[in-house]
Amino acid sequence: MIDFENAKTASIKSSPSMAVSMAAKAMRARGEHVVDLSLGEPDFDTPAHVVEAAIDAMRRGVTRYTGPDGLEELRAAIVAKFKRENNLDYAMDEISIGNGAKQILFNAFLGTLEPGDEVIVPAPYWVSYSDIVILHGGKPRLVPCGVEDAFKITAERLEAAITPKTRWFLFNSPSNPSGAIYSGKELAALGEVLRRHPHVAIMSDEIYEHIVCADVPFTSFANACPDLKHRTLIINGVSKAYAMTGWRLGYAVGPKNLTKVLNKLQSQSTTCPSSITQVAAAAALNGPQDFVTEAVKEYKARGQLVTESFSAIPGLEVRAPEGAFYLFPKCEAYIGKKAPDGTPIDNDTALASYLLSAGKVATVPGSAFGVEPYLRLSFATSRENLAIAAERIRDALAQLR
Numbered sequence: 001m002i003d004f005e006n007a008k009t010a011s012i013k014s015s016p017s018m019a020v021s022m023a024a025k026a027m028r029a030r031g032e033h034v035v036d037l038s039l040g041e042p043d044f045d046t047p048a049h050v051v052e053a054a055i056d057a058m059r060r061g062v063t064r065y066t067g068p069d070g071l072e073e074l075r076a077a078i079v080a081k082f083k084r085e086n087n088l089d090y091a092m093d094e095i096s097i098g099n100g101a102k103q104i105l106f107n108a109f110l111g112t113l114e115p116g117d118e119v120i121v122p123a124p125y126w127v128s129y130s131d132i133v134i135l136h137g138g139k140p141r142l143v144p145c146g147v148e149d150a151f152k153i154t155a156e157r158l159e160a161a162i163t164p165k166t167r168w169f170l171f172n173s174p175s176n177p178s179g180a181i182y183s184g185k186e187l188a189a190l191g192e193v194l195r196r197h198p199h200v201a202i203m204s205d206e207i208y209e210h211i212v213c214a215d216v217p218f219t220s221f222a223n224a225c226p227d228l229k230h231r232t233l234i235i236n237g238v239s240k241a242y243a244m245t246g247w248r249l250g251y252a253v254g255p256k257n258l259t260k261v262l263n264k265l266q267s268q269s270t271t272c273p274s275s276i277t278q279v280a281a282a283a284a285l286n287g288p289q290d291f292v293t294e295a296v297k298e299y300k301a302r303g304q305l306v307t308e309s310f311s312a313i314p315g316l317e318v319r320a321p322e323g324a325f326y327l328f329p330k331c332e333a334y335i336g337k338k339a340p341d342g343t344p345i346d347n348d349t350a351l352a353s354y355l356l357s358a359g360k361v362a363t364v365p366g367s368a369f370g371v372e373p374y375l376r377l378s379f380a381t382s383r384e385n386l387a388i389a390a391e392r393i394r395d396a397l398a399q400l401r
């Protein structure tokens, strides 16, 4: 038998949240009623005018390869988005697009990391960050920031993590999985540290920009630290804001000498994201934004609902999410207990697996995001499902001894 896996691929794992979701799907296929809180995607349909724009693009024959940097109408829409929403000026050649923001992260690390380069990542972090860094020969330098730190890295901790090998500081606000948002003041404090270390570039993943649940306004890193804009890659996309996860379109803006590298890689990998998707994304960015306003209103209501219902469960330490659509309770009180059948609950992975089998609720353990013991619960599902999930989790936890 040929062993097809090389050392690079063997050094990473498949996405853990996908794995939980597949397990939940398999249980459903067996006829079990499972509430799936494991996936990070909006449960709404893509707005109708975006779908119409795509159909129109196909009818007009916008069905050919585009340049690796995308259709001019999409690039113009991205430039306009940053001006309108963030008051940031970017030129048409300071843009890169990809098949999802995930591919941009992939291209960014593929194109810039030398073996052994370090990437500072505050934990909890989005599951794919560390594996993408490892895959490209880099070393994730994880800085744990638990609930007691409001899930955010401080200037002191950032300073302590920087070495001569640091290539990037990568962070995400609003955060998946913690729901934390960095204020302008907090970003400015991080900027002060980064200013002292000119060899460190900043990757700011702002894909949840619009999904703000609390009264904390979103601030783009480039707004908080305009003088560091030339060292910053801002990552964004249409997946979360416009319920377009399956369309696969992410975009980034940054210095021209970096977007050039990303676009070169794009030209040698997928060439470009689908031309039809590009037209749809331009329609999403340029068109009416009431879909976003309505969706955010609903996420806000759900966020309050889950914060209340899960705070009422004994032993769960809940911090109300400020943005994105996740609750990330600490579950230390349940670690070391035993399930009714004697199975030990030694860690959050065992707890999530117990909640799936005994409570029929799919969650993702904190360890998948680099901190333990936590659970990530996505509230991108109906209020009814969320109420059922809270009840089931409460009952299942109460049976642990």
Ligand SMILES: Cc1ncc(COP(=O)(O)O)c(C=O)c1O
Pocket (backbone or CB within 6 Å): 040, 099, 100, 101, 102, 103, 126, 172, 176, 205, 207, 236, 237, 238, 239, 245, 248, 249, 250
């Ligand atoms: C923090 C974060 N960044 C990036 C992505 C990638 O999004 P996409 O590839 O769909 O644009 C996700 C998706 O879950 C995410 O949560």
